[in-house]
Amino acid sequence: MVWSPLFMKIHEFQAKDILAGYGLPIPPGHVATTPEEARAAAERIGGTVVVKAQVLVGGRGKAGGVKLAATPDEAAEKAADILGMDIKGITVQRVLVAQAVDIATEIYLGVILDRTSKAITIMASAEGGVEIEEVARETPEKIHRVHVHPLAGYADYQGRQLAFDIGIPKDLSRDFARIVRTLVQALNDNDAELVEINPLVITEDGTIQCIDAKINLDDNALYRHKALAELRDHDEEEPAERAAREAGLSFVKLDGTIGCVVNGAGLAMATMDTIKLSGGSPANFLDIGGGARAESVENALRIILDDENVNAVLFNIFGGITRCDEVARGIVSALPSLSRQVPMVVRLVGTNQEEGREILREAGLVAADSMQAASQEVVRVAASPEASAL
Ligand code: GDP
Ligand code: MN
Numbered sequence: 001m002v003w004s005p006l007f008m009k010i011h012e013f014q015a016k017d018i019l020a021g022y023g024l025p026i027p028p029g030h031v032a033t034t035p036e037e038a039r040a041a042a043e044r045i046g047g048t049v050v051v052k053a054q055v056l057v058g059g060r061g062k063a064g065g066v067k068l069a070a071t072p073d074e075a076a077e078k079a080a081d082i083l084g085m086d087i088k089g090i091t092v093q094r095v096l097v098a099q100a101v102d103i104a105t106e107i108y109l110g111v112i113l114d115r116t117s118k119a120i121t122i123m124a125s126a127e128g129g130v131e132i133e134e135v136a137r138e139t140p141e142k143i144h145r146v147h148v149h150p151l152a153g154y155a156d157y158q159g160r161q162l163a164f165d166i167g168i169p170k171d172l173s174r175d176f177a178r179i180v181r182t183l184v185q186a187l188n189d190n191d192a193e194l195v196e197i198n199p200l201v202i203t204e205d206g207t208i209q210c211i212d213a214k215i216n217l218d219d220n221a222l223y224r225h226k227a228l229a230e231l232r233d234h235d236e237e238e239p240a241e242r243a244a245r246e247a248g249l250s251f252v253k254l255d256g257t258i259g260c261v262v263n264g265a266g267l268a269m270a271t272m273d274t275i276k277l278s279g280g281s282p283a284n285f286l287d288i289g290g291g292a293r294a295e296s297v298e299n300a301l302r303i304i305l306d307d308e309n310v311n312a313v314l315f316n317i318f319g320g321i322t323r324c325d326e327v328a329r330g331i332v333s334a335l336p337s338l339s340r341q342v343p344m345v346v347r348l349v350g351t352n353q354e355e356g357r358e359i360l361r362e363a364g365l366v367a368a369d370s371m372q373a374a375s376q377e378v379v380r381v382a383a384s385p386e387a388s389a390l
Pocket of ligand 1: 052057058062068102106198211
């Protein structure tokens with residue numbers, strides 16, 4: 001299963017605004033929502049421009065969402081083509097009109113918070129312009145990495161080493177090292193988990209320019225970056241994740257068939273593992289939190305059942321601060337208003353478990369005794385929904 005960490009994506013133009021604030025070489029540009037605005041932007045910039053779809057997915061170039069325009073009229077035409085275009089299921093509502101550069105070489109440069117090496121890791125490759133996942137799959141030896149020491153921090157020799165590794169001309173290696181330093185700084189300052197320039201280009205006249213930019217921000221740190229938090233694009237959020245966030249639930253959508261309602265992030269992870277071990281696949285990670293009340297349970301069920309892949313739900317509740325009777329009441333009160341019926345398996349232990357089980361029994365639901373039993377049961381009913389426990 002792909003574990004998707006909780007981060008917030010922002011648009012290229014927003015990432016470029018942030019990085020331009022650090023003095024990085026970024027071609028000037030303006031955002032446009034109509035062809036007329038794109039024409040005006042191209043007039044202000046002068047010369048050839050590049051018109052770029054602003055959507056929160058990669059591979060816009062391949063999808064036809066990045067086009068050069070030699071004149072303001074052409075910029076308006078290209079903007080008309082791109083606005084309204086569908087890129088990987090997202091409708092383009094804005095374009096960035098930026099000064100075009102003459103590209104000699106495209107390089108990949110990314111700074112990530114790498115869990116495997118437990119350090120900020122800088123990755124560079126001479127194979128820029130293509131998605132890094134593709135390079136990693138096909139020619140992994142072309143990706144060069146250095147780790148930033150957690151205490152000593154980034155040192156310029158590391159950037160120069162990378163410059164050497166990927167064949168940056170000697171006279172540009174100091175510029176390159178400075179850009180690397182700035183990206184590490186930006187990652188730290190903004191609590192980002194990724195800052196990526198792909199491609200970083202060497203121009204025909206021998207300068208370095210950042211012509212694309214991507215920043216993923218740590219969701220859990222946004223409380224201390226109010227201005228960044230406001231950059232969230234609600235139009236492109238997964239609707240279920242948005243509904244969950246607004247209901248105060250921590251939720252990540254996955255692609256399995258078993259909906260999970262769990263209290264506590266650790267228990268949620270263990271639950272997903274147990275479902276996998278029992279041969280099933282979880283449809284989501286969902287933590288209703290400690291002290292969860294009936295309303296949270298109802299919200300959680302509504303969000304989970306909106307996912308058409310879900311054909312069974314497992315409740316795994318360990319009552320500490322959370323009271324089992326409160327959760328049981330939430331389950332029972334949600335039942336009549338559910339959009340559809342699926343088998344539900346409940347494991348309920350801890351504070352007020354007897355009261356909780358009694359409430360479930362009265363509603364015709366049975367609580368499983370152990371996490372393992374519950375998990376095996378939910379996998380069984382998910383595989384043949386007609387063999388419902390209900
Ligand atoms: P992505 O496909 O979503 O990553 O979008 P990018 O911003 O990376 O653009 C894709 C490709 O378009 C780049 O790899 C370049 O080859 C090309 N491109 C983007 N901007 C320019 C530019 O200013 N001049 C030229 N010649 N090509 C550009
Ligand atoms: Mn790119």
